[in-house]
Structure formats: structure tokens, C-alpha cells
Amino acid sequence: MRVADRLAPIVLQQILPSGERRSRPLGSLWHPEPGAPDVPSPRAVVLVFLRHFG
Amino acid sequence: MRDELDEIRRRGGELVLIGNGAAHFAAAFREDLQLASDVPLLVDPERRAYRAAGLRRGRVEMLSPRLPLHALRALRQGFRQSSIAGDPWQLGGVFVITPGGALAYRYVSAEAGDHPPVTELLAAIEERPALSEAQDAPRWQRLLGRGLSRLVDPTVALSFDRTGFRIHSLAFRPGDLEVDLSGRRCLVTGANSGIGFESALALADLGAEVVLLCRSRERGEEAAEQIRTRTANRRVFVEPLDVANLADVREVGARLASDRVDVLIHNAGVLPAERVVTDDGLEQTWATHVAGPHLLTRLLRPALERSPDARVIWVSSGGMYTRRLRLDDVSWKRRRPYDGVVAYAETKRAQVVLAELWAERLRSQRIAVNAMHPGWADTPSVRSSIPGFYRMTRHILRTPAEGADTIVWLAAADAARAHSGRFFFDREPRGTHWLPGTRETDAERRALWKRVEADARRGARA
Numbered sequence: 001m002r003v004a005d006r007l008a009p010i011v012l013q014q015i016l017p018s019g020e021r022r023s024r025p026l027g028s029l030w031h032p033e034p035g036a037p038d039v040p041s042p043r044a045v046v047l048v049f050l051r052h053f054g
Numbered sequence: 055m056r057d058e059l060d061e062i063r064r065r066g067g068e069l070v071l072i073g074n075g076a077a078h079f080a081a082a083f084r085e086d087l088q089l090a091s092d093v094p095l096l097v098d099p100e101r102r103a104y105r106a107a108g109l110r111r112g113r114v115e116m117l118s119p120r121l122p123l124h125a126l127r128a129l130r131q132g133f134r135q136s137s138i139a140g141d142p143w144q145l146g147g148v149f150v151i152t153p154g155g156a157l158a159y160r161y162v163s164a165e166a167g168d169h170p171p172v173t174e175l176l177a178a179i180e181e182r183p184a185l186s187e188a189q190d191a192p193r194w195q196r197l198l199g200r201g202l203s204r205l206v207d208p209t210v211a212l213s214f215d216r217t218g219f220r221i222h223s224l225a226f227r228p229g230d231l232e233v234d235l236s237g238r239r240c241l242v243t244g245a246n247s248g249i250g251f252e253s254a255l256a257l258a259d260l261g262a263e264v265v266l267l268c269r270s271r272e273r274g275e276e277a278a279e280q281i282r283t284r285t286a287n288r289r290v291f292v293e294p295l296d297v298a299n300l301a302d303v304r305e306v307g308a309r310l311a312s313d314r315v316d317v318l319i320h321n322a323g324v325l326p327a328e329r330v331v332t333d334d335g336l337e338q339t340w341a342t343h344v345a346g347p348h349l350l351t352r353l354l355r356p357a358l359e360r361s362p363d364a365r366v367i368w369v370s371s372g373g374m375y376t377r378r379l380r381l382d383d384v385s386w387k388r389r390r391p392y393d394g395v396v397a398y399a400e401t402k403r404a405q406v407v408l409a410e411l412w413a414e415r416l417r418s419q420r421i422a423v424n425a426m427h428p429g430w431a432d433t434p435s436v437r438s439s440i441p442g443f444y445r446m447t448r449h450i451l452r453t454p455a456e457g458a459d460t461i462v463w464l465a466a467a468d469a470a471r472a473h474s475g476r477f478f479f480d481r482e483p484r485g486t487h488w489l490p491g492t493r494e495t496d497a498e499r500r501a502l503w504k505r506v507e508a509d510a511r512r513g514a515r516a
Contacts, residue, residue, distance in 0.1 A: 014095065015081055
């Protein structure tokens with residue numbers, strides 16, 4: 001299974017600059033979100049896993 | 055990475071950050087770093103994405119001699135380490151995923167402070183090479199592993215010991231255990247120490263819910279707390295069970311069967327010095343290795359059928375190669391003197407045959423049943439039950455985690471789904487007979503099934 005396919009269904013909390021949170025499936029980063037035009041973003045996603053915050 | 059944001063974007067990339075601490079730490083981090091408002095920042099306190107990405111976690115990796123150099127470099131670049139918010143043992147990594155989900159770059163940190171070379175990363179964003187995700191070990195390494203295995207396997211000692219593990223592992227596919235087991239429920243008998251503990255620990259670390267089935271609640275709770283602390287997985291539970299006591303198996307099995315079971319690992323083992331008869335009138339080794347696990351599998355069958363990918367694993371022993379299936383005196387009523395090592399090896403042989411019989415019966419339900427042996431591992435039961443063997447081999451024994459490796463692989467790896475009814479050692483299916491006269495007849499196989507079914511009914515009357 002591809003890394004992207006393993007990551008895609010995982011839903012994480014996105015912390016917005018306002019401090020608000022919203023749920024985001026990781027797959028939406030490289031696949032269009034529901035309701036969006038059915039074309040993937042042309043940009044490559046650079047997914048950085050931090051060792052920790054701080 | 056923050057400094058390279060413009061360059062990443064110029065080359066067609068979009069930066070996304072994931073951290074493993076709580077949400078409020080993330081908000082403070084965004085502010086401290088003055089992170090651009092359009093860079094998505096996500097939090098993964100349960101480390102599900104970290105596990106799915108196959109990122110490393112451990113104490114040894116935090117003690118690299120290069121750590122001071124990494125810290126110095128960070129200081130020169132103007133970074134100041136504040137208090138760590140999140141899992142202190144987690145390592146990071148960087149992935150470039152192209153539109154549509156193909157992998158163009160992967161960097162898994164091997165130690166703290168270890169970052170990918172920026173030029174390499176930027177080139178991957180621009181060029182987007184199609185990276186192989188099969189993650190086989192390099193061809194030369196696999197060939198070397200197979201060649202060396204052919205040399206050492208006939209010696210037994212150099213195959214079963216830690217040298218054997220190192221040689222066999224040359225052919226392992228590193229990506230096989232980069233899986234996320236969240237939502238899967240795994241039961242492990244004898245899980246409070248040794249190989250059972252390491253199996254439970256590894257499965258919890260991959261995100262599974264793990265139920266430790268142990269004779270002692272106290273020792274089970276100690277093990278569970280250790281696993282929770284080391285993996286940050288809170289879904290680790292204890293269910294007291296003496297698998298040699300059929301009434302106990304019946305009661306606990308019925309309770310566990312109310313929920314789905316994805317993985318059942320028959321690991322509990324004993325090697326008594328003297329003949330012990332259980333309350334059910336069975337010899338203890340037979341009851342622990344054969345009758346109890348058979349009854350538990352029978353009771354959990356409906357719960358296993360509810361899983362889309364159920365797996366049953368029998369932890370046998372390489373000692374089974376020395377014995378044939380023997381059913382004429384499983385309770386050692388006639389044979390004198392009692393020999394615990396022979397009883398152990400005979401019941402371990404019975405486990406291998408029983409796993410094959412279960413595999414045949416559960417094939418149509420797509421439940422995989424396999425047996426395995428862990429090689430020679432340094433476990434508390436080896437130390438206490440066969441001290442002479444331990445004294446002789448202690449410098450060459452595998453670690454309990456190395457002994458547990460194939461159990462975890464059978465329980466978790468996608469590649470293991472293709473197998474049922476096989477006997478594994480170091481992630482490879484192996485033959486079940488080496489010595490002449492150890493092969494059982496079809497009639498003996500049928501007699502084994504009849505015998506364990508009779509034992510299961512004995513439990514019902516108890």
C-alpha cells in the first residue's frame with residue numbers, strides 16, 4: 001500500500017491562525033476535497049512531520 | 055524549512071506541518087515561529103499519521119553522538135529549544151506527495167536533529183521522481199541474506215540464534231511494518247513478559263487496541279501500563295485468563311467474543327519440571343498449549359468472522375522439529391518419568407498441526423491461521439524453565455523483540471495476508487519436518503481434531 005493511501009483516511013485537527021480548529025483528512029491535501037472541482041491540486045505536498053512542537 | 059518556504063512554492067510545492075503534541079502547543083508553536091498563515095499546521099496527538107508514515111520512535115535514537123552537532127547547527131541558525139511539547143521519543147520525517155498521491159520523496163529521521171538535505175528535497179519537489187514504494191531491501195542485500203541463510207540454516211544454532219535473525223532480516227522488506235493498526239483489536243495470551251509482551255508492545259505501537267490475556271491481573275496491569283507509557287497508546291487492556299483452565303477460557307472467551315477480534319495470538323506457554331494435572335484432568339502443557347487455545351479459538355470464531363482481515367497466530371517452538379504428533383498418552387499417565395521438555399516439544403508439534411487444521415476450516419471465512427517459531431530468545435521463561443540451555447546459549451540468544459518479530463509481521467503486515475496454514479520463521483514459510491519419522495498420518499491429524507474437540511466439551515461440563 002502506498003504511503004499516501006495509508007495516510008489519506010487519517011483525520012487530523014488543523015490549527016488555523018485564528019486558533020480555531022477544523023478536522024481535515026490528510027488525503028484532502030493531495031486529492032480534491034468534496035465539492036471542489038474534480039482536479040487534484042497541481043502542487044506537490046511537502047509533508048513535514050515535526051519531532052515535537054518546541 | 056520555514057526559510058525555504060518561498061523556494062518550495064516556487065518549485066511547485068506546498069508546505070504542510072504535522073506535530074504530535076496537543077492543539078494548544080501547536081497554536082503557540084505557530085506564533086513562536088511566526089509561521090505564514092497559509093501554511094497548514096495539523097496535530098496528531100495519537101501519532102496515527104506518524105505510524106502510517108513509518109516514522110521511528112525510540113530512546114536509542116535520541117542518544118546519537120551527532121546530537122550535539124545537530125544542536126549547535128540549530129543554534130547557529132537562530133533556533134532556541136524550548137520545552138518539548140509532545141512525545142519526546144518520536145522522530146520526524148519529510149515526504150513529498152505529488153497530486154494524486156504518488157510518493158516523490160521520503161526522508162525518515164534516524165536520530166534527533168536529523169533533517170533532509172535541502173537541495174535534495176527541493177529537487178524532488180521540482181522533478182517529482184516516481185519513487186518505488188515496494189521498499190524491498192536492495193537486491194544485493196536480499197541475495198546476500200538468502201545465500202548466508204543457506205549456509206547457516208542447516209547448522210540450526212546459527213539460524214535460531216541472533217546471528218540467524220541478523221542474516222534472515224537482510225531479506226526483510228523494511229516497509230512491511232509501516233502500517234497503521236488503529237481500529238484493529240488484538241488479543242495476546244501470555245502477554246505480560248518475554249515474547250508475548252514484545253508482541254503486544256509492537257502492536258500497540260502500530261496503533262492497535264491490545265488486550266493482554268494474562269494469568270495474573272497484577273502482572274498484566276504492570277505490563278499494560280508500561281506499554282501505554284512507551285507507545286502513548288491508551289487502548290491497552292488486561293483480561294485475566296488462565297488458558298490452561300477450560301472453565302476460565304469459556305468464561306473469558308464468551309466475554310471477549312461480544313466484540314470483533316482481528317488478531318488472536320496464542321503465545322502463553324509453560325515448561326513444568328514435574329507433571330501437573332489441571333482441574334480439567336489435563337496435563338498442564340497440553341492444556342496450556344493445545345486444549346485451552348483450541349477452545350479459545352472456537353469461542354472467538356464468531357468474533358473473528360466479524361473482522362474483514364482476521365488472523366490467528368500460534369506461537370510454537372523450533373523444538374517441535376524433534377518430535378512427532380503423539381496422542382496416545384497426552385496426559386502422561388503411562389509414561390515415566392515425566393519429561394517436561396518432551397511434553398513441551400510434543401505439544402508444540404500439536405500446535406503446528408492444529409494451526410493447519412484450523413486454517414482448512416476457516417479458509418472460506420478468509421481467516422488466516424498460521425504457526426511460527428521465534429528461534430532462541432532470551433525470555434524469563436527460558437531463564438527459569440531451562441536454565442542449563444540458558445547458561446549455554448545466553449551470549450547468542452535473540453532479544454525478545456527479535457523473537458516477536460515474525461508474530462508482529464504475521465499480525466500486521468499486508469504481505470502476510472497471502473498465507474494461511476503455514477509455519478513461519480523469520481517472516482518466511484518453512485517446512486514442518488526435518489527428521490525422519492516425525493510426519494503424522496492423515497488419521498493422526500483427524501484424531502488430533504477429535505481429541506481437542508473432546509477436550510473442549512470437557513470444559514463445557516466443568
